Amino acid sequence: MITFLSGGTGTPKLLRGMQKVMDRHEISVVVNTAEDIWISGNHISPDLDTVMYLFAGVLNTDTWWGIRNDTFTTHDEITRIGLDEFIAIGDHDRAVHIARGNMLRDGMRLTNITKNLCDRFGVRENVLPMSDTEVTTRVKTDLGLIHYQEYWVRSKGRIPIQGVVRCSKESPESSEEVLQAVAASEVVVIGPSNPITSITPILECRSLKDALRNKFVIAVSPFIGNAPVSGPAAELMKASGFEATSAGTAGCYRDIVDLFIQDIRDPVEVKDAIRLDTLMTGEEKSIELAEKILHLADRN
Numbered sequence: 001m002i003t004f005l006s007g008g009t010g011t012p013k014l015l016r017g018m019q020k021v022m023d024r025h026e027i028s029v030v031v032n033t034a035e036d037i038w039i040s041g042n043h044i045s046p047d048l049d050t051v052m053y054l055f056a057g058v059l060n061t062d063t064w065w066g067i068r069n070d071t072f073t074t075h076d077e078i079t080r081i082g083l084d085e086f087i088a089i090g091d092h093d094r095a096v097h098i099a100r101g102n103m104l105r106d107g108m109r110l111t112n113i114t115k116n117l118c119d120r121f122g123v124r125e126n127v128l129p130m131s132d133t134e135v136t137t138r139v140k141t142d143l144g145l146i147h148y149q150e151y152w153v154r155s156k157g158r159i160p161i162q163g164v165v166r167c168s169k170e171s172p173e174s175s176e177e178v179l180q181a182v183a184a185s186e187v188v189v190i191g192p193s194n195p196i197t198s199i200t201p202i203l204e205c206r207s208l209k210d211a212l213r214n215k216f217v218i219a220v221s222p223f224i225g226n227a228p229v230s231g232p233a234a235e236l237m238k239a240s241g242f243e244a245t246s247a248g249t250a251g252c253y254r255d256i257v258d259l260f261i262q263d264i265r266d267p268v269e270v271k272d273a274i275r276l277d278t279l280m281t282g283e284e285k286s287i288e289l290a291e292k293i294l295h296l297a298d299r300n
């Protein structure tokens with residue numbers, strides 16, 4: 001069994017390869033939920049949706065969010081009527097958000113809801129939200145503290161940020177299911193996800209870091225030089241006091257990672273890092289990287 005820590009783009013690209021080279025029942029994924037948001041009365045969990053749709057074979061892999069060939073009839077109508085739905089939600093995708101929202105309102109745990117939805121989608125992998133506690137990543141801007149989705153989706157990351165804050169009513173803890181998955185794993189892989197908005201929220205859940213301490217932990221950098229492969233990771237790293245590079249990423253994970261992987265093109269030197277081609281431009285590249293990581297995991 002291998003447990004992966006995942007956001008909604010970089011690690012799912014790696015999982016796309018892993019599901020081809022591993023027994024799918026041997027894959028557990030602990031997914032960030034700090035980007036979750038209620039929109040138009042429904043509950044969006046962008047990273048959980050992406051991982052579930054990927055394993056179900058319905059993910060739109062052009063965008064790495066939403067369902068392939070989805071329609072946007074409801075979104076178009078809602079917007080025409082005048083509602084502020086600032087995220088374009090597909091009709092089939094929305095059905096999942098409606099179902100999840102209803103189950104949450106009924107008092108179900110997000111872990112059980114996710115299992116329920118994954119079963120309906122025929123997912124064989126073990127997909128787990130990082131916690132059943134609600135957590136939200138907000139960013140400090142001149143407009144005040146705003147939800148990460150407001151910053152990245154509504155403002156397209158164009159406004160300056162001065163800091164990143166995690167908000168929750170009670171301090172989030174890892175679910176029993178997450179701790180069991182880690183305990184049953186020989187190796188834990190932190191994929192090339194955003195260290196600040198995707199991985200740190202998972203690592204902040206109570207008990208997880210302790211559970212990782214006696215595991216062999218591999219991390220893959222999302223940076224090449226001083227830029228991430230995609231997305232706002234550089235701005236978020238700087239706003240959190242880290243260098244926006246692989247070295248900064250290694251610094252973020254320094255107390256838990258045993259093996260750090262950076263790209264062969266990366267001009268930044270990270271001591272003792274392994275160099276691999278981490279640019280997953282298509283399924284073949286994802287498979288190649290997955291095989292190499294499994295090889296490294298086996299050697300441990």
Ligand code: GDP
Nearest residue numbers: 007008009010192193194198222228229230280
């Ligand atoms: P989010 O939840 O959509 O922000 O997605 P993640 O946090 O899972 O992933 C975002 C990160 O993935 C970005 O910082 C990118 O640099 C990284 N990323 C995307 N594609 C690749 C890739 O092919 N290789 C590597 N090394 N990183 C990637």
